[in-house]
Amino acid sequence: MNRPKIITFICIVGYLSVVFTFPQVFSPQIKKLGVLMPAIYGILVAANFMACVGLWYYKQWGVRLYLISVFAKTLFYLLVNQLGFGFYFNIILSFIFIIILLRFYPKMNPNL
Amino acid sequence: MVFTLLKESIIFAWGALVANKLRTFLSLLGITIGIFAIITVFTIVDSLERNIRVSVQSLGDNVVFVMKWPWTFGPDYPWWKYMNRPVPMYAELDQVQRKAKSIQAIGFRIGARKVLKHNNSTVENAIVSGWSYGYGQVKSFEISDGRYFREDEAEGGYNVVLLGSTLVDGLFPNNEDPIGKSIKVAGRTCKVIGLFKKEGESMLGNSMDNQAIVPYNFARLFMDVKSENSDPFIAAKAKPGVTNEQLKDELTGIMRGIRGLKPVADDDFALNETNLLSKNFDGLFDIVGIAGAIIGGFSILVGGFGIANIMFVSVRERTNLIGIQKSLGAKNLFILVQFLGESVMLSTIGGFFGLLLTYFIALLGKDAIDMDISLTSTNIILGFTISILIGIISGFIPAYSAAQLDPVEAIRSN
Numbered sequence: 001m002n003r004p005k006i007i008t009f010i011c012i013v014g015y016l017s018v019v020f021t022f023p024q025v026f027s028p029q030i031k032k033l034g035v036l037m038p039a040i041y042g043i044l045v046a047a048n049f050m051a052c053v054g055l056w057y058y059k060q061w062g063v064r065l066y067l068i069s070v071f072a073k074t075l076f077y078l079l080v081n082q083l084g085f086g087f088y089f090n091i092i093l094s095f096i097f098i099i100i101l102l103r104f105y106p107k108m109n110p111n112l
Numbered sequence: 113m114v115f116t117l118l119k120e121s122i123i124f125a126w127g128a129l130v131a132n133k134l135r136t137f138l139s140l141l142g143i144t145i146g147i148f149a150i151i152t153v154f155t156i157v158d159s160l161e162r163n164i165r166v167s168v169q170s171l172g173d174n175v176v177f178v179m180k181w182p183w184t185f186g187p188d189y190p191w192w193k194y195m196n197r198p199v200p201m202y203a204e205l206d207q208v209q210r211k212a213k214s215i216q217a218i219g220f221r222i223g224a225r226k227v228l229k230h231n232n233s234t235v236e237n238a239i240v241s242g243w244s245y246g247y248g249q250v251k252s253f254e255i256s257d258g259r260y261f262r263e264d265e266a267e268g269g270y271n272v273v274l275l276g277s278t279l280v281d282g283l284f285p286n287n288e289d290p291i292g293k294s295i296k297v298a299g300r301t302c303k304v305i306g307l308f309k310k311e312g313e314s315m316l317g318n319s320m321d322n323q324a325i326v327p328y329n330f331a332r333l334f335m336d337v338k339s340e341n342s343d344p345f346i347a348a349k350a351k352p353g354v355t356n357e358q359l360k361d362e363l364t365g366i367m368r369g370i371r372g373l374k375p376v377a378d379d380d381f382a383l384n385e386t387n388l389l390s391k392n393f394d395g396l397f398d399i400v401g402i403a404g405a406i407i408g409g410f411s412i413l414v415g416g417f418g419i420a421n422i423m424f425v426s427v428r429e430r431t432n433l434i435g436i437q438k439s440l441g442a443k444n445l446f447i448l449v450q451f452l453g454e455s456v457m458l459s460t461i462g463g464f465f466g467l468l469l470t471y472f473i474a475l476l477g478k479d480a481i482d483m484d485i486s487l488t489s490t491n492i493i494l495g496f497t498i499s500i501l502i503g504i505i506s507g508f509i510p511a512y513s514a515a516q517l518d519p520v521e522a523i524r525s526n
Binding site: 018019022023024025026027028029031035036038039042043045046049050053057111112 | 150154397398401402405406408409410413444445448489490493494497498500501504505508509512515516
């Protein structure tokens with residue numbers, strides 16, 4: 001497994017973002033949105049983390065899960081109307097990462 | 113197929129947890145403490161918030177208070193200007209009532225701490241409030257026995273009183289029925305006509321439990337109505353469809369007219385709103401909630417690292433078992449779900465004990481401070497969500513590395 005440095009960088013950014021977004025799962029803002037919202041947001045954080053693990057192992061399912069989690073997270077923020085600076089920054093960064101990941105996708109391991 | 117896989121994985125995981133009881137206990141302790149910390153903070157914050165909201169609501173919804181001092185102020189608050197303001201007077205209530213068009217109910221209230229007596233029982237420092245008849249329509253309260261005073265009793269300054277539950281307990285310790293009995297309020301004989309329903313402790317200190325209510329025209333016989341110490345105020349409730357802003361505009365105009373203020377002069381009264389009070393507390397509780405989430409969040413993360421560590425040990429110990437399972441045809445997904453199930457189960461059990469601990473703390477707190485502290489279903493769901501989530505996050509890497517093992521090398525390992 002020869003993982004390119006740029007993928008390692010994406011994974012480290014992803015792990016750090018999980019560490020810092022994890023306390024948001026039970027923040028009063030998310031809690032106020034509804035009883036199930038912390039659970040939904042939590043699933044998205046967990047999916048993001050698993051995607052990063054998949055990318056770390058240079059697996060295709062990592063890219064697929066990363067795409068799904070970014071899409072679902074964007075949809076979540078749109079639905080709950082949390083469109084601050086962080087939202088746009090996240091979208092731009094995720095978009096750049098997705099382009100990079102798709103470039104490496106054919107070379108990745110297709111198995112679990 | 114999926115359910116069979118899940119069931120088998122859970123059985124395997126349960127077996128592993130039971131086989132290492134001490135290790136299981138120690139690793140779930142981190143999650144227990146983390147969940148206990150965070151859910152306890154949320155439970156206390158939610159309970160305080162609920163209590164304050166009920167206390168604020170008891171002052172009346174959509175009520176504007178005409179007072180000497182404002183409830184909220186910024187850093188550049190010119191307190192010295194407010195010192196010379198006059199206090200609201202009962203005579204002003206009549207004028208406001210006549211002129212205002214957007215008011216549904218309006219009342220006047222003064223209060224002071226006085227001594228209450230009944231036979232040999234005495235209650236010192238009871239809050240005795242003098243209400244105009246209309247204040248009973250502005251303020252929310254419940255009467256458990258008896259009645260509120262009539263309009264003629266209020267206007268005529270009859271010596272009648274309504275008592276809160278703490279005062280009843282203090283004045284009538286032998287469980288006799290207080291209705292119709294005479295008590296002494298600040299040395300004056302009063303007939304008890306009603307009892308307020310027990311409310312419990314109030315965060316704003318405005319619980320009816322420690323209050324005795326008499327008609328204003330009776331209270332002014334033993335209270336200084338011009339003194340700031342009597343905390344006099346006029347409370348006005350808007351008609352349906354009238355906003356508080358519209359009511360405040362109207363009250364400002366009327367009060368300025370009554371007090372003969374020139375157009376350039378500042379208001380010499382404050383208009384306070386209950387929702388302003390709630391908004392201030394909302395901000396405070398948001399900050400406490402965020403602080404609790406950050407502190408609790410990181411403590412749970414530390415608990416998660418503990419689980420991840422124990423899962424790596426578990427994978428290492430069972431490497432040859434994994435090799436045997438894989439050589440017998442177990443798929444990567446089966447191994448992954450098996451270890452992931454183990455870590456989720458571990459953290460969920462930890463979370464359950466954390467919630468149980470919070471529940472007992474809430475029960476103890478409820479008895480100790482006579483306040484409604486309860487573990488809500490929202491916080492229970494949140495507790496389990498966090499537990500499952502931390503189980504997935506901390507167990508995924510060890511589980512995935514176990515699933516990736518080569519069967520031949522795994523069997524050979526010691």
